[in-house]
Amino acid sequence: MSKRVVITGMGIYSCIGTNLEEVRNSLFEGRSGIVIDKERIQFGFKSPLTGMVPAPDLKAVLSRRQRISMGEESEYAYLATVEALEQAKLREEDILQREMGILYGNDSVSKAVIETTDIVRDKRDTQLIGSGAIFKSMNSTVTMNLATIFGLSGVNMTISAACASGSHAIGMGFMFIQQGLQDLIICGGAQEINPYAMASFDGLGVFATDIDHPEQASRPFDKRRTGLVPSGGAATVILESYESAVKRGAPIVAEVVGYGFSSNGGHISTPNIEGPAKAMRRALVQANLRPQDVTYINAHATSTPLGDANEAKAILEVFGGNPYVSSTKSMTGHECWMAGASEIVYSTLMMQHGFIAPNINLVEPDDDIKELNFVSHAIKQEFDIYLSNSFGFGGTNSALVVKKFNE
Template structure:
């Protein structure tokens, strides 16, 4: 399936050019949140979205039903739509759809409870609250705004949500059920949605130098850094995209999925490998064809170790170049599988492969990987994108350029 448009509101920037520059130069979007520090978070680190104004994108009536990350998803989709050369009128049909990955709308639920306490009557909460607090708030709002008439639903599968959204869009187009889909992922960036994670001790404590806190695959990694935003991709049937003269940025040629069937929070050591093998088979490729892996690696001891084992199972001694963009962005959670598509496409478009910053030395498992520690001037040509989530859900995508 042809990628004809991409967009993102990221901690690396709110325009594709800014994001590409950050990826190329290894610039981190992570900082300390003073409010989290004041609230005695074990780790006040977070990805920070800068210079994004919701009012520039939508009016007051529309914003009433949309939390921050839904507005960011709309902005990312508008960016992608503009790049694709499609008009909004091109979406007003049964063959155009929306699929996003998102697994929570925490802040909206909290806000409506606070409004009830403040106003003392449920009728005074406001009509927009119910739509803001639903996990499907992204696709229900975007469906209304873009007036698509095909698929319109949200996939909820923890940190693989964005990857599965792109994969399901690919599958629906390949099966002939849709001609084009705006797919992606969105994740809220606020302390309220992260306090329970913080209580688990899952976050990095490298607060002295926030830019060095996220250390995927590194021996001294000590936890992830929460992050978020939104990413959007326009996927189209290849023949239709060519016929209308669209610039094709890349192709999604394979999608594989699996589940570990084991522990709720500890990742398995063969699930990603099975999903990757499925994705490669569908793309008609072998492991030796892949020249880049955009890793899921979130900078946790267990997660990165398990992913290393999966990669080595699939690729054995033919390990391609690997980097985790989470070294710069932190873990974008529900958004991350989709943002990997955007970031990898940007790498190819701007002629480089992004580094895995903060990697100095591997451990017993990760030292066997071919980690990119500096920007490579060779862009990815055939890439495997890994994403995984709580409950042992795995998604792998193959991108070709």
């Protein structure tokens, strides 16, 4: 028999809050984390909008040797993971005494690569790069840093799947534990915020253009949406087998019951309807649930014209207009590689505290998707099951189903 997989801890470092309590309040209040980044204006960005987080100062908690191999995404992930481990009641000695793994989503290290290249071009001496640069500039930087900092001895891999990376990391962690290969895994996603990471996106013209009103720029599903707003940070969930959690008396936050995945197999950046619908159906089948069992859907919806419309049509195809639907990206912007993990944290916080966060800035949806049960203002609503969508470039799709824990 497959094992039950539960969440015993969560942590978040986001533009709407740098801990669970701050984020919960922002979600309920519909508070936007989008700002104008003056550095992007100097870089020549068409859209200087972004979600911004405070720069971490880890000097008091990590040694210089540890810090020099960490870029910003690893620093965000470290802080999110510390919070998650604390909630899961996992101390350093507990981690060292058992096999604990890490599966984390990440798909860029732009700043580290550019800074290293600049040194070589300018100084013509590779020895001036520094001993930590290689560990900053590898895509697996988050998992290699956290695995060594926390002394992990289990599975250790980075999941690189564009904007579905964080979701796939949780989905794969779910499968590892379900099949008895691991009992305890740190899962999540991280995203660098610096301009280097977003310049090529800006060049594609996919970013929102309403720079006069930053907090209104991200408007998923709304007729007047003009594009996405980039963001970042990190989110961590501790996945654990039910048996392990009960044995050590861990707090059980929620239960992961389904993971669906698919590939569109078409255009590298243009989404379709069939792929997302297939992922959602697969997640429901694995969870042994019917569409009507799902109360809330946290949509991937990034505020792009075609992406939002096609996802909405896929949701209508699978679920009809019954479940509540909102996109927390209306507040956070698109957290890219992190988003699939952070939106599990956001949705689980809602489920824990009996509310559904709003899709802010949604005044009028497209005519052909008005049947969806959109939440444009926060509502108090108890619910037991939700589905979270994450889709990425290359046509990669992930859908996770999470339910309130019942023994």
